[in-house]
Amino acid sequence: MADRGRQLKLGAFLMTPGHHVAAWRYPDTTASEVLKFKFYKKLAQTAERGKFDLLFLADGYAVSETYPEAVAQTVTVRPEPITLLSALSSVTEHVGLVATVSTTYNEPFHVARKFASLDHLSDGRAAWNVVTSGNPAEAQNFNKDHHLLHSLRYERAEEFLNVVTGLWNSWEDDAFVYDKENATFADRSKLHTLHHKGEWFSVRGPLNVARPVQGHPVIVQAGASEPGKELAARTAEVIFTAWQTLEEAQAFYADVKGRLGQYGRSPGELVIMPGVFPIIGRTEAEAAEKKALLEQLIPQEAGVSLLSNLISFDLSAYPVDGPLPDLPHLDQINGGKSRFTLLKDLAERESLTIRQLYQRIAGARGHREIIGTPVQIADQLEEWFVHGAADGFNIMPPYLPGGLEDFVDLVVPELQKRGLFRTAYKGTTLRENLGLKRPPHPAAAQLAPLT
Amino acid sequence: MADRGRQLKLGAFLMTPGHHVAAWRYPDTTASEVLKFKFYKKLAQTAERGKFDLLFLADGYAVSETYPEAVAQTVTVRPEPITLLSALSSVTEHVGLVATVSTTYNEPFHVARKFASLDHLSDGRAAWNVVTSGNPAEAQNFNKDHHLLHSLRYERAEEFLNVVTGLWNSWEDDAFVYDKENATFADRSKLHTLHHKGEWFSVRGPLNVARPVQGHPVIVQAGASEPGKELAARTAEVIFTAWQTLEEAQAFYADVKGRLGQYGRSPGELVIMPGVFPIIGRTEAEAAEKKALLEQLIPQEAGVSLLSNLISFDLSAYPVDGPLPDLPHLDQINGGKSRFTLLKDLAERESLTIRQLYQRIAGARGHREIIGTPVQIADQLEEWFVHGAADGFNIMPPYLPGGLEDFVDLVVPELQKRGLFRTAYKGTTLRENLGLKRPPHPAAAQLAPLT
Numbered sequence: 066m067a068d069r070g071r072q073l074k075l076g077a078f079l080m081t082p083g084h085h086v087a088a089w090r091y092p093d094t095t096a097s098e099v100l101k102f103k104f105y106k107k108l109a110q111t112a113e114r115g116k117f118d119l120l121f122l123a124d125g126y127a128v129s130e131t132y133p134e135a136v137a138q139t140v141t142v143r144p145e146p147i148t149l150l151s152a153l154s155s156v157t158e159h160v161g162l163v164a165t166v167s168t169t170y171n172e173p174f175h176v177a178r179k180f181a182s183l184d185h186l187s188d189g190r191a192a193w194n195v196v197t198s199g200n201p202a203e204a205q206n207f208n209k210d211h212h213l214l215h216s217l218r219y220e221r222a223e224e225f226l227n228v229v230t231g232l233w234n235s236w237e238d239d240a241f242v243y244d245k246e247n248a249t250f251a252d253r254s255k256l257h258t259l260h261h262k263g264e265w266f267s268v269r270g271p272l273n274v275a276r277p278v279q280g281h282p283v284i285v286q287a288g289a290s291e292p293g294k295e296l297a298a299r300t301a302e303v304i305f306t307a308w309q310t311l312e313e314a315q316a317f318y319a320d321v322k323g324r325l326g327q328y329g330r331s332p333g334e335l336v337i338m339p340g341v342f343p344i345i346g347r348t349e350a351e352a353a354e355k356k357a358l359l360e361q362l363i364p365q366e367a368g369v370s371l372l373s374n375l376i377s378f379d380l381s382a383y384p385v386d387g388p389l390p391d392l393p394h395l396d397q398i399n400g401g402k403s404r405f406t407l408l409k410d411l412a413e414r415e416s417l418t419i420r421q422l423y424q425r426i427a428g429a430r431g432h433r434e435i436i437g438t439p440v441q442i443a444d445q446l447e448e449w450f451v452h453g454a455a456d457g458f459n460i461m462p463p464y465l466p467g468g469l470e471d472f473v474d475l476v477v478p479e480l481q482k483r484g485l486f487r488t489a490y491k492g493t494t495l496r497e498n499l500g501l502k503r504p505p506h507p508a509a510a511q512l513a514p515l516t
Numbered sequence: 517m518a519d520r521g522r523q524l525k526l527g528a529f530l531m532t533p534g535h536h537v538a539a540w541r542y543p544d545t546t547a548s549e550v551l552k553f554k555f556y557k558k559l560a561q562t563a564e565r566g567k568f569d570l571l572f573l574a575d576g577y578a579v580s581e582t583y584p585e586a587v588a589q590t591v592t593v594r595p596e597p598i599t600l601l602s603a604l605s606s607v608t609e610h611v612g613l614v615a616t617v618s619t620t621y622n623e624p625f626h627v628a629r630k631f632a633s634l635d636h637l638s639d640g641r642a643a644w645n646v647v648t649s650g651n652p653a654e655a656q657n658f659n660k661d662h663h664l665l666h667s668l669r670y671e672r673a674e675e676f677l678n679v680v681t682g683l684w685n686s687w688e689d690d691a692f693v694y695d696k697e698n699a700t701f702a703d704r705s706k707l708h709t710l711h712h713k714g715e716w717f718s719v720r721g722p723l724n725v726a727r728p729v730q731g732h733p734v735i736v737q738a739g740a741s742e743p744g745k746e747l748a749a750r751t752a753e754v755i756f757t758a759w760q761t762l763e764e765a766q767a768f769y770a771d772v773k774g775r776l777g778q779y780g781r782s783p784g785e786l787v788i789m790p791g792v793f794p795i796i797g798r799t800e801a802e803a804a805e806k807k808a809l810l811e812q813l814i815p816q817e818a819g820v821s822l823l824s825n826l827i828s829f830d831l832s833a834y835p836v837d838g839p840l841p842d843l844p845h846l847d848q849i850n851g852g853k854s855r856f857t858l859l860k861d862l863a864e865r866e867s868l869t870i871r872q873l874y875q876r877i878a879g880a881r882g883h884r885e886i887i888g889t890p891v892q893i894a895d896q897l898e899e900w901f902v903h904g905a906a907d908g909f910n911i912m913p914p915y916l917p918g919g920l921e922d923f924v925d926l927v928v929p930e931l932q933k934r935g936l937f938r939t940a941y942k943g944t945t946l947r948e949n950l951g952l953k954r955p956p957h958p959a960a961a962q963l964a965p966l967t
Contacts, residue, residue: 089694089701096694096701100636100726102606126625128686128724130709137704142687142726145626148633151602155553170623174577174657175596182599185551205720206625235579236593243540243547248815250540250547253588258581269656273579275551275593364699 073450073485074336074457074499075477076163076305077112078121079105081143083464084342085428086371087362089140093467099140102152108466109153112160115473116487118498119161119192120153121285121305121459122146126170127202132370132381139367147179154187161495162187163285163303165194168225169218170207174268176225177232180282181274189278189494193229194285194305197222199401200374215399219292224265226284226300231259233281235271237506257508279496280504289317289403298324302501303336305459307404307432309411314339314433314454336499339449340432342461343442345471352436359463360424368423375430376405385420388412407431428463439475446476447485524901524936525787525908525950526928527614527756528563529572530556532594534915535793536879537822538813540591544918550591553603559917560604563611566924567938569949570612570643571604572736572756572910573597577621578653583821583832590818598630605638612946613638614736614754616645619676620669621658624719627676628683631733632725640729640945644680645736645756648673650852651825666850670743675716677735677751682710684732686722688957708959730947731955740768740854749775753952754787756910758855758883760862765790765884765905787950790900791883793912794893796922803887810914811875819874826881827856836871839863858882879914890926897927898936 078084081104082094089096098104112120128141146164154162162183166176176193184191197218204212213221240255259270286293286301297304298321308314322332344359346352365385373380377398383390389412398405408431412422428434435445449455462468480486492498529535532555533545540547549555563571579592597615605613613634617627627644635642648669655663664672691706710721737744737752748755749772759765773783795810797803816836824831828849834841840863849856859882863873879885886896900906913919931937943949 090696090699096696097692102637102639106606125724128722133704136707137702138699140701142692142724144633144637144725145629148598148602148630149637151599152606152637155557155603155606171626172621172658178596179599182595186553186595186600186603188553202720205718207623208718241548241593245541245547248541248589250591251588253584256587267656267659269653271579273576273593274595
């Protein structure tokens with residue numbers, strides 16, 4: 066390894082009962098457990114057995130009914146992430162808890178408070194995956210006819226993040242003194258009222274939760290559009306991102322790490338974790354069989370629907386064995402812009418039909434798919450890690466619990482053997498395990514000696 | 517007992533580190549654990565050991581800075597209730613989980629989803645205490661200059677509840693079929709899209725969580741004003757309420773139970789649980805000593821501040837050893853109207869000074885205070901229970917964990933000996949333990965045979 070001793074970070078991205086759109090039909094999965102706590106408890110404890118840095122939960126605020134058949138053919142119901150991760154916090158000890166929460170349909174006070182609470186209750190393991198939402202159906206569940214424009218979502222997100230961070234700093238770390246004798250629970254001089262008045266929010270503060278154990282819960286982002294990269298360079302501590310090729314991933318890695326300096330940050334302050342969808346077999350043949358079975362299980366309408374949602378363009382009227390139609394210009398897309406570009410380029414590069422394209426993305430959804438034996442999987446992870454494309458990976462098991470168990474039992478030992486991954490947790494907080502420093506309170510930072 | 521076999525219901529109202537405003541100074545409490553999970557885990561498991569029906573958590577969305585000294589002298593930071601109860605759901609098995617969430621500063625989609633999630637994850641133990649918020653400082657944390665008027669808050673609350681209930685009914689109970697062979701996860705004919713468009717909310721639906729285990733999480737309310745009582749008669753399944761005397765409690769009980777018929781409901785469909793603040797001693801002298809110590813520990817500013825907040829009127833400029841000043845008419849009060857009336861009447865009835873009044877309410881906050889030996893405490897609970905004033909009680913321990921442990925170890929056995937309280941959980945859901953029926957899905961109700 067170029068950087069001796071550098072180890073990769075691993076996230077367990079738990080889309081239940083698996084990332085593949087047909088996962089629930091896979092023989093190994095019990096689709097009926099998708100709202101049962103015992104199912105998630107087993108997954109969380111498996112990830113912790115594998116020394117994963119974090120559990121990662123995506124989220125959305127709607128059942129999309131655009132493609133009616135897909136409603137019947139896919140899993141549309143899952144627990145809300147903060148509720149679930151809070152429940153999991155008390156049956157795990159080490160693994161980080163990353164909940165996706167949108168800045169477009171929430172209030173900063175509630176978001177600051179829930180993550181601060183989870184961070185206290187989990188002794189410093191909370192992280193927030195900041196998203197701006199990309200599904201127009203969500204707007205209609207929140208008193209709106211239309212989805213907010215992409216550029217406005219990012220403006221709102223930036224102010225939202227500032228407010229949340231400000232609220233987390235309401236109290237200095239040592240504000241609570243618990244002095245029974247002198248009737249002083251809190252030192253009022255260490256209370257900072259925010260008084261925020263901005264374009265999107267007016268929030269007085271202070272927060273009615275103490276400063277989080279980690280200072281701030283870890284900030285995760287996934288946007289790869291231009292405003293997404295700028296926001297990430299300024300504020301993100303982990304980036305979850307989707308790339309198909311080493312070259313693309315390297316370019317993104319260099320681009321975003323290169324932007325950090327402008328904001329007074331060093332490259333080590335941001336952990337870049339591309340998504341990886343692994344199909345693991347004890348032999349190459351077994352892996353290929355698993356992949357073939359998953360593809361065969363995709364109902365056509367569910368496949369077209371998934372693809373249409375990912376590119377924010379309705380493909381249901383086009384022949385499934387024909388090419389992609391002429392798509393709108395990127396400027397017209399008000400969903401995930403980077404995903405749109407990635408899939409359009411992939412279809413053009415490999416001349417894929419609609420069916421071939423949805424089969425390709427029905428598991429990884431545009432993320433990197435790797436397939437093979439544990440050694441081959443480890444090789445592919447190592448390649449990106451040592452060649453400047455990743456600091457770690459967000460693992461997207463095709464089906465659960467089997468896909469995660471295979472990774473933990475077969476791939477993790479191989480990574481450990483190569484010295485690429487920890488054999489025991491070293492830190493007590495998520496921030497420590499990720500190698501991220503704890504942000505000092507602004508008041509303490511001002512007082513720090515100039516050395 | 518008049519109604520042979522009827523047993524009372526018990527809630528553990530966990531205001532940490534105790535309900536008394538000086539609880540954190542009490543020798544028995546560890547004030548520094550107010551954000552630590554292990555503290556709450558111990559409390560929850562103690563309540564479950566005592567066969568309590570439910571844990572009850574209040575909530576608010578601000579640190580009130582109206583009385584600066586009180587900020588230093590009181591506990592202003594606690595975990596957010598849904599986060600905390602979710603964490604507790606996985607270390608308990610039987611006890612109900614009641615979270616307070618305001619309809620004034622939330623979105624129905626999020627509230628429906630979080631309670632549905634908690635109900636699934638806890639196997640049917642979730643309940644929602646519906647409040648409309650009473651503290652003007654909260655408005656300023658949610659982009660508003662002023663607190664919404666009392667009457668408008670209740671209009672909004674009613675529509676909010678309708679939307680949440682509608683979202684819980686998005687899917688019929690048997691909508692999910694998990695048919696791998698035929699690629700049918702859900703039966704689309706059992707999906708009901710809400711399409712709500714009202715005065716306050718426009719929410720399309722459906723909810724992306726299955727119908728809750730309990731049909732609906734149990735609905736709890738606390739309002740005792742005229743609109744509060746009407747809303748409760750129409751929609752509440754548990755009422756948490758505050759009365760000082762048997763006569764008042766009986767009148768309220770008869771009033772609200774009498775309103776149920778108008779909405780096609782029977783008296784058994786609503787459980788009335790007044791709050792009770794118990795000071796328990798092994799002897800009368802020990803109980804009296806505890807009470808005297810608690811009173812002595814109240815910092816004056818904290819006492820005046822608490823009282824001012826409860827009556828929504830600033831008393832800080834008035835002599836603390838003088839009477840209450842002339843208070844505004846009830847119509848001018850935009851906080852908790854029933855609490856205002858209760859405290860004003862109490863002060864007049866007993867000619868209390870401001871100090872005497874805050875000492876009286878510094879623990880119970882207007883709820884009934886009972887003091888004495890376990891037998892005396894049980895006598896006082898039994899009196900209200902058998903004389904048509906209560907179906908059970910929400911117990912408000914003065915300090916924690918000791919106040920709850922004393923109740924469980926000393927009072928519960930006395931109630932059990934009298935046949936007034938269960939010795940084992942009988943139901944598996946909160947609804948079953950409370951004797952409340954599971955609401956059928958409206959579609960199933962329509963199909964029910966007319967017998």
